[in-house]
Amino acid sequence: MNNLNFVSPEIFISLAIMFLLILGVFKKNSSSLIHNLSIGFLLITGVLILNNPSDQIFTLFGSSYIIDYLSSFMKILTILAGVFVLSISTKYLKIFKIFLIEYPILILCSILGMMVMISSNDLIVFYVGLELQSLALYVLATFNRDQLKSSEAGLKYFVLSALSSGLLLYGCSLIYGFSGSTNFNTIGAAMNSTNYGLTFGIVFILVGLSFKISAVPFHMWAPDVYEGSPTSVTLFLALVPKVAALTVFIRFLYIPFIDMIEQWQPILIFISIASMIFGAVAAIGQNNLKRLIAYSSISHIGYALAGLSVGTNEGIQSSIVYISIYLVMNLGFFSCLLMMKRNDQYFETIDDLSGLSKNHPIISLSLLVILFSLAGIPPLAGFFAKFYIFKSVIEQSMYFLAIVGLLSTVVAAFYYLRIIKVIYFDKEVEKYDTDHNIWLRISLTFSTLLILLYFIFPSKLVEIVSRINII
């Protein structure tokens, strides 16, 4: 029992959720308090995770739960993103009159689910975590229930997600049937690559996971859900679930099935290429910024998967670096989106950005940096993210993937440039409000500076990530 302290972050956050629920029920008008408390609890959870010994690997509960450097890193990433999401969305929620106690609690639930996913070393545990985070997300997507679009988004997300969960479960059962275990390590030991049942199982699970990270061809839900959900939830959807799903991708493919790399590598390469190209091409016609960022996130996931498809530790690391930088860039982008407010109304189409540089030079400059970084232009952080990916891809001589990937960055550059064009070259519209929440300012400054100055210390992040050695 004494190794329970390794899961103290999860235990703590579960207790916090229950406590906050009770507090919310018994205390009137406590949404602000609960909001702040949940940020505090998240930070404490972060500290507890940091407290875990980071260089050893611990497996708990019959080795169905694993605590290692990868899990700690990804959990910290998730929690930091969660903290930022909670702290910058207060104003938005208040304006839409959805500043309720459920919102932070649901986010905490979802984060708890993700933490379980990140640490799972067993198909069942993984599924439990996945469902916990997804259920919370369905509710969050419909959170602005008076709006038709929000309800539609939530319902769409729920139906499609349930379908993918079904496929995923079917894959799990196939794998269990053919290997006799749900534990990743045992599956790996019992594995026999001539077994088609296992291959089918992998395919089904990959489909389910691709759905969760909205990779092509399982991306259909993303644009609608991103557009329909309240912006603060879109922010959460765009950032956080990707981290957890990516971790599961890593664990699932690289621990039990590393020897079957010939079977799953082509699938992953296909998904990756399809996502990169589709994300780049489909975003061109979009006018709604939230839809656009949905397509852009599809193509970014394509790059992260390209790193995963390589089959080396460097590939995994590059993919983790990519997703970390992606989080920072999207955080910055959404901070700008949450700043586009006039008379308690939010604006979210490209045309609303018209001539922003005249009235709001600082926001425009930040957007400029963030967008060029998303497009992957040096010397911004986004370039380095792509650079590491392609470095590991080319190491394995996967030139086709590299060339397609880089060419689709050129296509993608077009729509990022289009936003920049609207901001800088077009005529200005009315001014937006400037009474931004201090957290909004902080998160925008933080992400912009990080992106801009990344090139001065490019090896710091890589050094941290390079301690993740799965194979």
Add this chain to the structure above:
Amino acid sequence: MNFPILSSLILLPFIGALFLLFSKDKNSNAVKYVALFTSFVNFLISIYLWYLFDLSTSNFQFIEERVWLKEFINYKVGIDGISILFIILTTFITPLCIISVNNTIKDRLRDFLIAILVMESLMIGVFCSLDLVVFYLFFEAGLIPMFLIIGIWGGTRRVYSAFKFFLYTLLGSVLMLIAIISIYWMSGTTDIINLYELGIDPKYQNLLWLAFFSSFAVKTPMWPFHTWLPDAHVEAPTAGSVLLAAILLKMAGYGFIRFSLGLFPLASELFTPLVYVLSLIAIVYTSLVALMQEDMKKLIAYSSVAHMGFVTLGIFTVTQQGLEGSIIQMISHGLVSAALFLCVGVIYDRMHSRLIKTYGGLVSVIPKYSILFMLFTLAALGLPGTSGFVGEFLILMGAFKDNFLVAVIASFGVIFGAVYMLWLYRRVVFGSLINKDLLKMPDLDNSEKFILWSLAVPVLFFGFYPEPLINTIELSVKSLIEMYNFNLIMYAPEVQK
């Protein structure tokens, strides 16, 4: 003497830009003086660098190396005889650009100057980086300020031109990035000096050469990848056109010398006919296209393509004369095209038209302008006594040494060049004065006079006395050619297999 002089050259304009960014003043002269001061100090430093430069060796000098991406890439800068001239060209042109914004940029002057200064930093970085990744970083980063310069302060079709410029160049460059990473995995380093010594596996040289070529050919620009250039030039503000023509295009020529010849000698030898053909087409075809242009800026843009055709031709002769000629031609074209764009800018500011037919008979209205314009016209067509002549003459000499036919065709290009430049001059400056509005045009003001004369002096000086330029580049070029020929001999049997 361990002062990091190159890094300070790179950083200084950037610091100036940062300073401007935090200034409250947005449109006054104070902003301009700060920018001017920064770039002028940078010019002085670069001159001092030339003074310190050791002419008796072909090795890289002033090398600085710092750990950057740990165990992977080092930030490494250094210069040899070839790069120093481009650095001085950059630091020389930038202050002139800044002076010239006097009349052209009325809106967001501060932002414009920031973009120009950042551009200067990046361009100096391109010319002195000694690591492929560092080079790529500077090379690509330049797209951002240039995109903004064209897009924000450009003419009516600025959006189209800015996008075309950005996407064309980016498309060319991504392949180079793949090649750079492949080189890293093949040789374990991207350090250029080490790569020169190690050499690159002949098996892969052709593909790598093509990847680099795709980037440089777009940037040079060579025919048929040149179509972005006329658009970009026409729409960019004068100072932007000057930067683009004078320095940005030279990055590719420099890249050809430093990387294509230096790293892939076998492939360069193999693809020389391709480059010859493209260069000749560029020289002859774009000269003819230039002849038909009605827009002055477009005409000069096409003439740039033709001149850069000479440059690529000279580079791939890989003879002492051809290479030296190309480098001098690039420097000279940097000065002359800058001056020509400024000349067009001068009358554009007064009449707001770039069409040739608007003008005519300017000589009686603004004689001082006409004299200077004539000087640069003659320099552009390569009249003896101007720097243009030295470059073209040496390139043709190198070409004759290598391939007679190519040289003969290229010589026709010189004639075409004379035709379109002189015809332009005749139509704008001579002829009868039909448009009565022209009578009100004032002649050059002091700042314009200063800019044009400070470009005219080096054009004439190096035309009569190119010795300082040739001295500076001679040894570097010689060692490059030696290395090239050595590689050819060493791997020759393998290639025959």
